[in-house]
Amino acid sequence: MYALSHPLLLDTALRTGIALPSPYPAKPFAHLFAGIPPRALAAGEGLAWEGSPVENVHLVMSGVIRSVRYLRDGRRMITRFIYPGDVVGPADGAMYRSTLEAVTRAQLVALPRARWDHAIAGSPELRDALFAMLRDVADSAQRHAVLLGRQTAEERLAAFLLGIARRVGEGGKGPVQIVLPMGRQDIADHMGLTLETVCRTFTACQRLRLIRVWRRRHMWLLDMDALAGLAGATAPRDGRGASQRTARCV
Amino acid sequence: MYALSHPLLLDTALRTGIALPSPYPAKPFAHLFAGIPPRALAAGEGLAWEGSPVENVHLVMSGVIRSVRYLRDGRRMITRFIYPGDVVGPADGAMYRSTLEAVTRAQLVALPRARWDHAIAGSPELRDALFAMLRDVADSAQRHAVLLGRQTAEERLAAFLLGIARRVGEGGKGPVQIVLPMGRQDIADHMGLTLETVCRTFTACQRLRLIRVWRRRHMWLLDMDALAGLAGATAPRDGRGASQRTARCV
DNA sequence: CGCCAATTTGACTGACTTCAACTTGCGTGG
């Protein structure tokens, strides 16, 4: 486990309820960052801005980062949360395509882009890992689009909570405890809702005994099956594809 | 231009109003597909299903394909439309992550995955092109998420129409003519709306003299500036990032 | 212990959806 090789990872994992492994294990890239002193970010502090050049590739050691896109009038969408073990930068090309801000206090290490590119160019393994990582970013953005475009507030939040639970590694039936590292507004901006709707929906889920909330940031997922049913992953269809006209009624 | 080297591309470009170049020019990959006889798909026909193995990489020669994700109850989201010159398969890894169906009659050529992988492994140029393509898929999925989560019906459709106009290569001020290759239901399922809302919003835009609709599939974009204002690309913010608490009021 | 931002709850509004009827125009076959 990478956590063993770097205490910071395990530390945050405990404090925020986010355990490794993260979806794109740092393992294949971790050695590139060895020996570089970590940089600290305060909660809310910015790391990079949309449109600015990508000078470094960062490995998040502790804390949580949000990747945000702003509209001119201030509306914003958090496209994804970035957790310890995640690498940021390579998916953006030469320019950042979104703004990066720390959600919690965070620590990360920066690797100059040239060194990163050189390492990637020289290693088929790293290349494959990078491909996989990019595919994963694309896939989760598309799954996110399904949520945003076609699922209700309750379904979106069920999916959100299960996503966090998956990071903790808990997939079991029984109550799973999680800690939310971000506030309600961030959750709302990630799920395409308002903060009030997030609150009300959590309250409703609590009444239905799907979850239990303690001190705002702590939750128990009481009924994983029901939550999974709500989150409802996309469903492959058997047989030949529906013709265009029957698309709505399955 | 690739269109010159393969008449099919130009043909569809004319019929559907979709001119090359597409966002990921086929150019770097085109030679891999040289000499393979194209396969025809009827409108509505399926090409691949979510969860099935990716056996071939396809180059679309003519027509339009939709990439769809279904929920269990039949709700669906079209994550993207795939146009002539686009390559499908590499972004999915070993398994398709969405279902592919022809929107219009289409023709495409299939390259066995092993040959594709071999070609990519052997060419730094192709590798870079593939990286760029994957980044583009991820980026457009994230921009799409902003639309779905934070923009109104009118804004979403303005962005949709401008996206089609961009393919035709027309960016000017004056009226731009486009042809929509897909029906209202497909537009709705791509923009997270209902077909009725798409209709009503087109009608409203027509009353505002932003567009003119002729025979359902043909449109003139009369006021590109106004449409661009509605579509409102994401806005980089200057200065240091907003702290978490001021996020909503800019 | 007290301050204050974050969160929760309440009342009301509105954008988009739903259900339903009507219209258009493409494609087919006489």
Next chain:
DNA sequence: CCACGCAAGTTGAAGTCAGTCAAATTGGCG
């Protein structure tokens, strides 16, 4: 070539989920 049939699209009326505005509550932090 034209009429017919029917799916695709449009419009209308009513409903609903989530948004907005506002007030009350909570709990982290100094």
